Amino acid sequence: MDTSADVAARFRANGFKLTPQRYAIFAALDGNSTHPTAEAVHAEVIKTLPMVSLRTVYQTLNEMISLGEIAAFDFGGKSSRFDPNTAAHHHLVCESCDVVFDVYPDAVAELDAESAHGFAVTAVEVIFRGTCPACRLAATDVVPQN
Amino acid sequence: MDTSADVAARFRANGFKLTPQRYAIFAALDGNSTHPTAEAVHAEVIKTLPMVSLRTVYQTLNEMISLGEIAAFDFGGKSSRFDPNTAAHHHLVCESCDVVFDVYPDAVAELDAESAHGFAVTAVEVIFRGTCPACRLAATDVVPQN
């Protein structure tokens, strides 16, 4: 997505009203690279607008998805993760703390061509799973050698 | 996984009893490349053993996962999909009918190297999304040109 102001303008252009709740949700996602769950977005939003309901967060997230402002991903956890980064990219998921990072592997372009079976491939999604630096440190405890 | 007989042997070697229910579940998965849900496995199993409960199917699938005989995947649908193919491979998912095919893109090997961020990457998962041949035909109705 673009800045929260841009998203707000596009919401209005699509006949949606610009409410403080929606704007707070846009703002919570603007530049957010933590791939938050709906709950996490809600937690962030109520820091500035304490009365916003989780229900409204879910609704607004779905509206944003419909308008293509954000994307939803499912990395195997219980909850969906939301991502304001709509550029082509892929993900690094930490198996122990669920942190998600964006990655932009060039070689993905070579993958498309190989997909056969008569499919019309519209999207390629790459998920790298492993252990993030913080969890690697925690795992080795006080002895982080490599 | 190997043949149902091999899996059965390994179950017994691990102190599990070999029940008709379990064997029927092994058999339903043996050589099954449809990536079935638990419900689908159950539907297949009760063709030969009508009294098997869905509960038992879930339990046995989890046991098989623990023993590394099968893998579970989540492609974004509601239910998990189970895969007896434990060799390194990736997936083609049809967005309209949920069919899943196995693919073996060579270029995946080049992807590992690019993952930075200090992660210790243990697995790479590639999902190609698109439309399967059958759905492409259905979409174009009577006029399948290309």
Place this chain on the structure above:
DNA sequence: GCGCTAGTCAACAATCAATGTTTATTAGCA
């Protein structure tokens, strides 16, 4: 500024996959 109407909240309930529980019965295997 007014008023229409969308948006929101609150408090429900429902859904759906998956798992926990308990009890009684069955059957694998040493």
Place this chain on the structure above:
DNA sequence: TGCTAATAAACATTGATTGTTGACTAGCGC
């Protein structure tokens, strides 16, 4: 043969997400 695991059945629960309804609020076009 007998111990014990496995199963079935009939519950209940969890947890994310969505539907509903009714009352209140506020955005925005005029």
